[in-house]
Every structure is written in C-alpha cells, then in structure tokens.
Amino acid sequence: MSYISPDLHPEPARRATVLQRVKSATVEPSFFALLIIILGVPFAILAQLRGLFGLLTTPARVFNPIAWLHIVLFELLNPTHWRDLALQAAFPSILKISDSTWAYVKKPLLEQADGIVLEVGPGDGQSIKYYDSKKIKHLYLLEPFEALHAPLKAALHAASSGAGAEKGASNKGHKASPSECLESKATILSAGVQDLDILAKNGIREESIDTVVLVQVLCSIPDPKEHIKVILSYIKPGGKLIMFEHVRSAHPLTRAIQAAWTPLWRFMAKGCEMTRPSGAWVSEIGGAQWERQSHEGPLLRPTVEHDGELLPHDVAVFVKAKRQ
Numbered sequence: 236m237s238y239i240s241p242d243l244h245p246e247p248a249r250r251a252t253v254l255q256r257v258k259s260a261t262v263e264p265s266f267f268a269l270l271i272i273i274l275g276v277p278f279a280i281l282a283q284l285r286g287l288f289g290l291l292t293t294p295a296r297v298f299n300p301i302a303w304l305h306i307v308l309f310e311l312l313n314p315t316h317w318r319d320l321a322l323q324a325a326f327p328s329i330l331k332i333s334d335s336t337w338a339y340v341k342k343p344l345l346e347q348a349d350g351i352v353l354e355v356g357p358g359d360g361q362s363i364k365y366y367d368s369k370k371i372k373h374l375y376l377l378e379p380f381e382a383l384h385a386p387l388k389a390a391l392h393a394a395s396s397g398a399g400a401e402k403g404a405s406n407k408g409h410k411a412s413p414s415e416c417l418e419s420k421a422t423i424l425s426a427g428v429q430d431l432d433i434l435a436k437n438g439i440r441e442e443s444i445d446t447v448v449l450v451q452v453l454c455s456i457p458d459p460k461e462h463i464k465v466i467l468s469y470i471k472p473g474g475k476l477i478m479f480e481h482v483r484s485a486h487p488l489t490r491a492i493q494a495a496w497t498p499l500w501r502f503m504a505k506g507c508e509m510t511r512p513s514g515a516w517v518s519e520i521g522g523a524q525w526e527r528q529s530h531e532g533p534l535l536r537p538t539v540e541h542d543g544e545l546l547p548h549d550v551a552v553f554v555k556a557k558r559q
C-alpha cells in the first residue's frame with residue numbers, strides 16, 4: 236500500500252502573504268457564515284411556520300398547553316433548533332464546496348478503503364463516490380445528524396447506479412453489478428462515536444474493522460481523545476485508518492485567530508472546533524500500534540496550504556501493526 240502524491244508533503248506549511256492571511260482569517264469563514272444565512276435561514280423560517288401551522292390545525296393539540304409549551308420552548312425560542320434547521324438546508328452545499336476543493340486529495344486516499352469499512356461522520360455522503368466498491372465487503376456509515384440521511388442514501392444510490400458519477404469518481408460511467416453495489420453493502424447508523432451500545436449491536440467492536448475513514452470529523456466529536464482511542468480499538472491488526480482532518484495551525488498568530496473564531500464557529504457548525512490537533516492525537520494515541528505512518532512522513536499536508544489557513548489539513552494513512 237502506498238500513498239504518493241506531489242500534492243502532499245510533510246514539510247511545515249509555507250509562509251502566507253499578508254493578503255492570504257487576511258483573506259483566510261476573514262473572508263473564508265464569513266463566506267461560510269453567509270451561506271448558512273442565505274441558504275439556511277429561509278428554510279428554517281418555513282420549517283418553523285410549518286410546525287406552527289401543524290399545531291394550529293390539529294384540534295387534539297391546539298388546546299393542549301403542553302404542546303404549546305413544547306413548540307415555543309424547544310422549537311421557536313430554541314437557537315439550536317434554528318441552527319439545525321438552517322444547517323439541514325445549507326450543510327450539503329457547504330460540504331460540496333469543501334469536497335470539490337479537496338477531491339484530488341480525497342480520491343486517491345479513499346480508493347484505498349477495503350474490507351469492512353467504517354466511515355465516521357460521512358455527512359451527506361461526499362466520500363461515497365470515491366470508494367472502490369469492489370474492494371468493500373461492508374460499509375458502515377456512522378452519522379448522528381439524521382437530516383443528512385436522505386442525501387446520504389441518495390449518494391449511495393447514485394454510486395451504485397452509476398447515475399451520479401461525478402468528475403473524479405471511481406464509478407464514473409459504470410453501472411454496478413450486484414457484487415459491486417455499494418448501496419446493498421451499506422448500513423447507515425443514526426449514532427455518534429459515543430454511542431458504543433449501538434455500535435456494538437451492529438457488530439462494530441474491538442478489532443472488527445479493516446478500514447476506518449475519518450474525513451473532517453474529529454473536529455466535531457465529543458471527548459475527542461477518549462473517542463479516538465475507541466475508534467482505533469475497532470481496527471483489526473493489519474487494518475488501516477484513512478484520515479483527512481482539518482486541525483490546529485502550527486502558526487501562533489493563526490492559532491490565535493482560530494481560537495477567536497471558535498465560539499461562533501462551534502455554534503454555526505454544530506460543535507466543530509478549529510483548534511484540535513487531531514492528526515497529532517491520532518498519531519500519539521496509536522503510538523506503537525502504528526506499523527508505519529503514511530508514505531513520506533507521519534502526517535502530510537496539501538502543498539497548496541500556507542500557514543495562515545484557518546482550516547489546515549493533516550492527511551495520513553495509518554496501518555495497525557499485525558500481531559507477531
């Protein structure tokens with residue numbers, strides 16, 4: 236197994252110009268905030284009105300004070316509910332922009348997934364088109380945000396029928412045979428990494444997984460170090476972890492800007508934190524378990540990135556050592 240690419244390197248990121256630094260610190264995060272407002276807020280208003288209309292037109296509920304209390308407290312006056320509705324509408328577009336930016340890095344990485352695969356936090360399924368379905372025995376998709384399950388299922392269907400084959404996709408122009416059909420080999424779990432019972436019930440236990448896939452998800456999981464430990468324990472000896480994560484910057488000024496954005500960003504992006512050194516954590520927590528780390532170094536980064544990026548990436552394929 237190898238992962239050689241001129242698009243990645245193990246060196247520290249090159250120095251940003253002042254203009255690049257200002258653009259990364261202000262324009263880029265503001266653009267995502269604006270997308271959530273433009274795409275998400277009209278949808279959220281309509282959804283809230285639909286909920287209110289449903290209450291007003293249901294005789295059994297309209298005179299029920301508990302039903303009113305619920306809708307007022309948990310929906311109309313609940314900022315988290317507004318945020319979730321807005322994200323339901325805006326997230327797919329945001330994830331698509333991110334995917335098209337990084338497709339050239341993700342495709343050769345994700346094509347390496349084989350055997351029993353667990354993708355943590357697949358979102359609306361941007362990764363699905365890169366999988367080589369012939370290599371995959373079963374695909375577990377662990378996605379707690381249920382609003383994304385419909386587009387996730389659609390992505391599986393498109394990958395299986397070949398209809399949605401996009402530029403760069405492994406399945407381009409190809410109709411899947413039954414043995415290649417990813418849709419029939421996939422299980423979507425409405426759970427997070429912390430839902431150990433649900434995972435265990437579905438057969439995800441210690442040393443049960445051949446490939447774990449983490450694409451921009453460690454930023455969002457609770458109690459990350461503990462759960463990275465759990466995730467690593469699922470990998471069989473000889474199995475691998477494919478990682479493409481945005482992480483804490485190595486540059487002190489950029490780190491300070493990441494920290495300043497984090498409270499608002501965490502709310503907007505449903506728990507996502509810019510300040511986690513996720514790649515280093517995976518490397519350290521795995522420690523001696525890792526047979527070798529990537530091809531050219533422990534952690535690689537896209538060559539295009541500079542040290543002013545608020546979302547710089549760590550890219551790696553870690554392989555768990557076989558037992559002697």
Ligand SMILES: C[S@@+](CC[C@H](N)C(=O)[O-])C[C@H]1O[C@@H](n2cnc3c(N)ncnc32)[C@H](O)[C@@H]1O
Pocket residue numbers: 330334355356357358359360361362377378379380383426427428429450451452455456457506507
């Ligand atoms: C930034 S999105 C990335 C989605 C996708 N991996 C991509 O790159 O297009 C983070 C994803 O992690 C999911 N997530 C959040 N908390 C999680 C948890 N505790 N366990 C598993 N997934 C989680 C979110 O619902 C979301 O889909």
